[in-house]
Amino acid sequence: DGGITQSPKYLFRKEGQNVTLSCEQNLNHDAMYWYRQDPGQGLRLIYYSQIVNDFQKGDIAEGYSVSREKKESFPLTVTSAQKNPTAFYLCASSPDRFNYGYTFGSGTRLTVV
Amino acid sequence: KQEVTQIPAALSVPEGENLVLNCSFTDSAIYNLQWFRQDPGKGLTSLLLIQSSQREQTSGRLNASLDKSSGRSTLYIAASQPGDSATYLCAVRIGNFGNEKLTFGTGTRLTIIP
Numbered sequence: 558d559g560g561i562t563q564s565p566k567y568l569f570r571k572e573g574q575n576v577t578l579s580c581e582q583n584l585n586h587d588a589m590y591w592y593r594q595d596p597g598q599g600l601r602l603i604y605y606s607q608i609v610n611d612f613q614k615g616d617i618a619e620g621y622s623v624s625r626e627k628k629e630s631f632p633l634t635v636t637s638a639q640k641n642p643t644a645f646y647l648c649a650s651s652p653d654r655f656n657y658g659y660t661f662g663s664g665t666r667l668t669v670v
Numbered sequence: 671k672q673e674v675t676q677i678p679a680a681l682s683v684p685e686g687e688n689l690v691l692n693c694s695f696t697d698s699a700i701y702n703l704q705w706f707r708q709d710p711g712k713g714l715t716s717l718l719l720i721q722s723s724q725r726e727q728t729s730g731r732l733n734a735s736l737d738k739s740s741g742r743s744t745l746y747i748a749a750s751q752p753g754d755s756a757t758y759l760c761a762v763r764i765g766n767f768g769n770e771k772l773t774f775g776t777g778t779r780l781t782i783i784p
Contacts, residue, residue: 563713590772599674599774600759615771647713649772658704658719659761659772663712 559584561662563648568667570635570642578633578665580648586660587653589631593617594645594664603646606631607653635667643669672697672764676775683750684783691745691778693760698738701763701770705734705745708757708777717758718745750782 561582570576582589588607592600602615606625620639625631631650635642648662673696683689693703702721706714718727718734720743726735733746747754757777765771 597776599776600761600772602771605771645711649714656702656721658702658716660716661706661714666711 561648561650561660563646563662563665565665566663568665569670570667571670573637575634575636576667578635578646578648578667580631580633580662581629582631582648582650582660582662583629584650584660585628586650587628588651589625590649590651590659591615591621591623591631591633592647592649594647600647603633642667672700672762672773674760674762674773674775676758676760676778678778679776680779680781682781682783685750685752687750688746688748689750689780691747691758691780693743693745693775695741695743695762695773697764698741699764700738703734703736703743703760703762704772705732705743706759706761708759710757714759747780752782752784755780755782 564579590605591603594600601617603621604615604623606612609628612623612625622634646665649659651659675694704719705717708714720727720736731748736743757779759777761772761774763772
């Protein structure tokens with residue numbers, strides 16, 4: 558079955574550490590996205606990429622970095638510069654056409670310890 | 671700036687009742703609107719996608735409508751079941767090519783009482 562795989566499901570980060578969240582899709586979608594979800598808030602866009610080797614900042618990109626070396630993969634690195642990284646992170650993808658919807662992964666819960 | 675609002679934030683209804691969830695958005699220049707379901711600690715599952723030119727979409731017991739001119743969408747759930755308990759999110763797709771994005775509401779947490 559086609560879909561989006563996010564790993565790990567749970568991740569713990571120590572203060573000052575960088576951590577990388579994995580997102581892989583086998584839907585042959587052009588565009589991929591990273592969202593952050595906090596309790597009581599809507600999903601907020603961190604980064605997105607519409608083509609390999611290109612990506613754009615979303616609304617809350619500070620403290621995060623991404624790469625898009627392959628169409629199937631869009632890893633997110635949470636750097637030590639992100640002061641409040643504890644959240645639920647969701648990866649999504651879509652065909653790069655406006656009449657298609659988004660498909661989401663199952664998420665990674667990141668906790669700072 | 672596009673803003674998406676979902677009211678109420680939480681809703682509890684007895685099993686078997688029909689119910690309506692509301693979504694409103696401030697900028698009618700949208701490409702489409704998507705309804706999602708999210709179970710606790712899980713990702714988002716797409717329920718229905720309505721294009722800006724459409725008025726409604728149906729899937730099983732779910733029916734979503736869109737009134738773009740008034741900035742409103744509703745999700746109708748017929749004959750509710752305990753398994754329908756979840757948070758329901760709506761999202762609108764906006765923006766120019768190369769700069770498009772999805773803007774989400776904060777969701778309605780639905781509880782179906784057996």
